[in-house]
Amino acid sequence: KAGVTQTPRYLIKTRGQQVTLSCSPISGHRSVSWYQQTPGQGLQFLFEYFSETQRNKGNFPGRFSGRQFSNSRSEMNVSTLELGDSALYLCASREIAGNEQFFGPGTRLTVL
């Protein structure tokens, strides 16, 4: 079974721009979560989606948003990029009844 895939792997943007990141979960996994990882703050939860609905949200500003499609694939959007948004963005999937999350390789976003 293929793992979680994320595209693109690397992205360079400038302040004020917006960005969209994509995630395809493991086949059969309907829950998709997003995390931000920075050297200073570590791994922080952004939000979780299943059945195309946001179920849970972390403590991030409204510039961070996401959505999920009927095939469970998910996208995450960050608008009006700031330098502090530079991070590794990780997507994770799980079975709805499961308590284990499996992570993708991440998208490295650099904001200049």
Place this chain on the structure above:
Amino acid sequence: TQLLEQSPQFLSIQEGENLTVYCNSSSVFSSLQWYRQEPGEGPVLLVTVVTGGEVKKLKRLTFQFGDARKDSSLHITAAQPGDTGLYLCAGAWYHSNSGYALNFGKGTSLLVTP
């Protein structure tokens, strides 16, 4: 947010030594997971512990969940250079509308030199 404290933050040891990494919280978690992460990659799940007092072994790695389900430890016996990486503990909690999230510790960066 339920905080998870991991210690030590950094660890540099020689091949063959033993080590223990600790993960502590004031909150109770429904389960706790340990991950290992290589630079530039996503975390890879090592183990999930669910029951208080549970001990799980994965080759040279031993994981223990505290009786009160607030703390956990990871012990590596006879460390090898291939064990080098960032070890992360994460407590799972469920939101009222069935949402789920992992709350991560800051991680322990382990370097094992030959």
